[in-house]
Amino acid sequence: MKNSLRMLIPVVMLTSLLVVSLGFLEIRFEQMLENNLENKLVRITRLTSVIFGHEIEENSAFDIDRFVDDFGSSLNLRITIINGDGYVVADSELNNSAIMQLGNHNERSEIHQARLESYGKSTRLSESLGIEFLYLAMPLSAINANGEFDEFVIRVASPMTLLNQQMQQLRIWGFSAGTAGIVLIFVLVMFFNRLIDRQANASRQDLESKVQGRTHELMMMQQLGGLMTACTSIESACKVVEPIFAQLLPQCRGTITMLKASRNRLDVVYHWGQRMIEGEWYGRDECWALLKGHTHMSQESQLVIPCNHTQLKDEGFEMCIPLLAQGETLGVMHLHFVNESDMLTGRSLAESLSEQIGLALANIQLRDNLSQQAVRDPLTGLFNRRHLMEVLEHQIAQSSRFNKPLSLLMLDIDHFKRFNDTFGHDAGDYVLKQVCQELKTSARKADLVCRYGGEELCILCPETDITQAQELAERLLIRIGAQELIHSGQSLGRVTVSGGIACNEGSEISVEALIKQSDDALYRAKENGRNRVELANQPTLDAVTDAPEPANNTTRFPVITEHHDDKAIKTSA
Numbered sequence: 001m002k003n004s005l006r007m008l009i010p011v012v013m014l015t016s017l018l019v020v021s022l023g024f025l026e027i028r029f030e031q032m033l034e035n036n037l038e039n040k041l042v043r044i045t046r047l048t049s050v051i052f053g054h055e056i057e058e059n060s061a062f063d064i065d066r067f068v069d070d071f072g073s074s075l076n077l078r079i080t081i082i083n084g085d086g087y088v089v090a091d092s093e094l095n096n097s098a099i100m101q102l103g104n105h106n107e108r109s110e111i112h113q114a115r116l117e118s119y120g121k122s123t124r125l126s127e128s129l130g131i132e133f134l135y136l137a138m139p140l141s142a143i144n145a146n147g148e149f150d151e152f153v154i155r156v157a158s159p160m161t162l163l164n165q166q167m168q169q170l171r172i173w174g175f176s177a178g179t180a181g182i183v184l185i186f187v188l189v190m191f192f193n194r195l196i197d198r199q200a201n202a203s204r205q206d207l208e209s210k211v212q213g214r215t216h217e218l219m220m221m222q223q224l225g226g227l228m229t230a231c232t233s234i235e236s237a238c239k240v241v242e243p244i245f246a247q248l249l250p251q252c253r254g255t256i257t258m259l260k261a262s263r264n265r266l267d268v269v270y271h272w273g274q275r276m277i278e279g280e281w282y283g284r285d286e287c288w289a290l291l292k293g294h295t296h297m298s299q300e301s302q303l304v305i306p307c308n309h310t311q312l313k314d315e316g317f318e319m320c321i322p323l324l325a326q327g328e329t330l331g332v333m334h335l336h337f338v339n340e341s342d343m344l345t346g347r348s349l350a351e352s353l354s355e356q357i358g359l360a361l362a363n364i365q366l367r368d369n370l371s372q373q374a375v376r377d378p379l380t381g382l383f384n385r386r387h388l389m390e391v392l393e394h395q396i397a398q399s400s401r402f403n404k405p406l407s408l409l410m411l412d413i414d415h416f417k418r419f420n421d422t423f424g425h426d427a428g429d430y431v432l433k434q435v436c437q438e439l440k441t442s443a444r445k446a447d448l449v450c451r452y453g454g455e456e457l458c459i460l461c462p463e464t465d466i467t468q469a470q471e472l473a474e475r476l477l478i479r480i481g482a483q484e485l486i487h488s489g490q491s492l493g494r495v496t497v498s499g500g501i502a503c504n505e506g507s508e509i510s511v512e513a514l515i516k517q518s519d520d521a522l523y524r525a526k527e528n529g530r531n532r533v534e535l536a537n538q539p540t541l542d543a544v545t546d547a548p549e550p551a552n553n554t555t556r557f558p559v560i561t562e563h564h565d566d567k568a569i570k571t572s573a
């Protein structure tokens with residue numbers, strides 16, 4: 001309906017315009033033909049007058065009838081001669097008897113006008129012939145050959161049927177041209193309508209496919225965001241990136257690098273397709289994207305400037321996009337394209353994806369940091385007591401289920417208060433960190449090193465019996481006691497630690513009981529002179545004699561001096 005209206009409106013408008021134009025042309029043509037005929041009649045009337053006047057004056061035997069007959073038939077016009085009284089003398093279309101029947105013509109409008117104004121014109125029905133004529137009349141005064149004064153009116157008439165025939169022909173021509181014009185208009189309107197329809201369809205399809213593509217991209221991005229948010233580690237999040245890129249930018253392969261905490265190098269954490277980066281890392285000044293702070297393309301504006309980290313310098317095109325979150329650079333997304341056009345068309349999509357990946361990776365890092373903060377001690381970086389309690393419960397259950405030994409080594413720095421009092425709290429912190437570092441270095445990967453509280457530390461050793469735990473403790477005591485501590489250029493001397501070990505040999509012991517046993521053993525170690533290890537439920541062991549004696553007499557740090565008045569070690573921090 002809409003379509004046919006769209007066609008009908010221009011057809012009706014153009015047809016109306018054509019009809020009006022044809023009507024106007026008809027009027028103009030009619031006037032033109034009438035004028036032409038009138039001019040022609042004027043000329044002929046004048047000519048007839050001249051010849052007739054001459055013949056009258058010169059020829060006494062002038063035959064008027066013959067004159068009008070010859071003239072009228074040769075010109076195909078009606079010629080009438082009217083005398084001064086208003087009666088017809090001769091008429092090329094009437095015989096004498098018909099002429100005799102005619103009345104006085106003085107009242108005929110063209111004759112009346114001609115007598116008054118020397119020129120008369122009228123269009124009317126001939127009473128004698130019953131045909132419509134265009135009459136032209138002019139008066140003529142002449143002295144005839146006999147010397148008499150004669151007055152005449154020469155009248156020339158042309159039947160209007162001639163004019164009407166011409167007009168009819170013109171109308172037929174006009175109608176044919178108009179019909180042809182209307183058909184042409186219709187055909188043209190149809191043609192342009194179809195053309196417009198085809199173009200509109202093509203642009204609608206183009207728009208639809210663009211909208212579909214964009215919707216697909218948005219859905220993929222939403223999926224990417226959702227999946228990455230659900231990931232718990234950077235590695236698993238990076239694995240989600242590959243299938244999304246395979247869907248949206250299948251023509252590229254890529255690598256994700258992350259900035260190390262030291263912030264001077266980027267580690268490769270994931271790549272898909274052929275490797276783009278040599279080695280496992282590169283320096284941060286080797287990537288233009290990091291130096292510029294925004295996307296860098298290996299070829300841009302006819303400039304070829306590849307990054308230093310790229311492996312395939314001459315093949316294809318590389319795009320590096322910084323992975324940012326709240327202005328912080330987390331890493332770089334490296335993409336490799338075979339064609340430059342693919343790289344240019346894929347740029348904005350790749351940047352949008354990278355923006356989302358950056359945010360998701362930042363979220364994971366933030367979550368990681370928060371969960372680390374929840375289980376780590378900020379000063380020493382060791383696991384905290386809460387984490388120990390959680391792990392301990394699980395480890396005791398494992399130990400009893402699989403009948404495997406589980407040892408808990410509790411350690412306490414000797415005379416730490418005095419150390420603090422002598423050198424200050426900062427130096428105390430430093431010593432604490434150094435001792436903790438030693439614990440981390442000496443323990444196995446499977447062991448859990450914790451800060452139990454204050455200067456009290458512990459190591460939980462799964463699948464470790466009491467002898468193995470004792471060996472570890474003695475090794476630690478030797479290594480810690482051997483260290484000469486220097487803080488801010490000042491020698492702090494040496495520090496010793498005491499230890500207590502409890503071991504669960506596969507039985508169903510409670511967390512509290514195991515801690516109490518190791519704590520009691522530690523208490524005994526303190527009681528028995530410090531810088532030694534005691535085992536739970538065992539007779540007192542000898543002091544660790546192999547450990548180098550702290551230079552109590554050479555340093556201001558009185559670690560080895562016996563202080564029996566010191567308060568006993570706490571049973572819990």
Ligand SMILES: Nc1nc2c(ncn2[C@@H]2O[C@H](COP(=O)(O)OP(=O)(O)OP(=O)(O)O)[C@@H](O)[C@H]2O)c(=O)[nH]1
Binds near residue numbers: 413
């Ligand atoms: N610098 C520093 N000192 C700490 C920290 N946590 C606890 N301390 C100090 O460690 C000292 C522990 O003192 P005490 O419990 O009397 O034990 P001690 O002086 O080590 O004596 P013994 O354990 O009997 O050998 C206290 O002075 C605490 O203030 C810490 O994070 N940093």
